Amino acid sequence: MHSPRHETGPPDLTTPEGFGAFHEEHIDAVLGFVTRRVADPHLAADLTADIFLAAMGSAGGYRRHRGAPVAWLFGIARNVLSGHARGLARESGALARLSGRRLLDDEDVAALEERIDAQRAFRDVAGRHAALSEPLRAALDLVVLDELTPAEAAQALGVTQATIRVRLHRARRALRAPASANRPDPTLEAVR
Incomplete structure (x- = not known):
């Protein structure tokens, strides 16, 4: 025979007393439901706790006319166990x-x-290249990447060949320098 609480629906699960009474009344039924489906005792305890947490979260959705609280809990339990099974399938x-x-x-x-x-090593050199001033980087790129002669690079940049040679020397020196020594040099900005 069911207690009157089964007929009136779950107590207020938002209060510690209400949740405690609801949990106490239905824990054995939920544990039985879970342990019939799960062999690991630790997993059974975790899933049972998850079921009561889910019940607490959806207590506002309980409708007395739909059935007894234990049936409502078993519906939640089925959803929790299904979610767990889907997670295991994804993991597997x-x-x-x-x-x-x-x-x-x-x-x-x-x-x-x-x-x-x-x-x-490539990232280190690329970082040093990016740290070069624009004039040094432009001279180096035209000669090394675009394969222009220093005379052609000077013409492309509108500077003298002597300026290109100085820029190339400084750019190559900066690229060979250890990473810790690769700090901006004010003299590198002076040559344009």
Whole structure:
């Protein structure tokens, strides 16, 4: 025989007393529902707690005319267990996809380390290049990247060949300098 509380709906779950009474009255039924479906006791305890948290969050949605509070709780429990099962399926699928990948052997690791070191060196040089003043960078780019002669680069920039040679010397020196010494040099800005 059900207590009167089953007939009137859940108590106010927003108060500690109301939630405590509701939990006390229905914990065994919910635990039974969960343990019939889950073999791990820790998981059963976690899922039961999740069910009561979900019930607390949706207590305003309980409708007495739809059935007893325990049926409402079992509906929540089904949703919580379904969500858990979907999460396990996603996790299992991800693990299956990962397990299909081959593991790296020592040769693969060495090759990757080499590549990472090369990229690190490239990033270091690129950073030094970006730190050059615009006039030094323009002279260097025209000669090194665009493969112009210093005379052609001087003509393109509208400066003398002597100015281009000084800019190239300073740009190359800055690129060779250790990263810690790669601070802006006021004299580099003076040559335009």
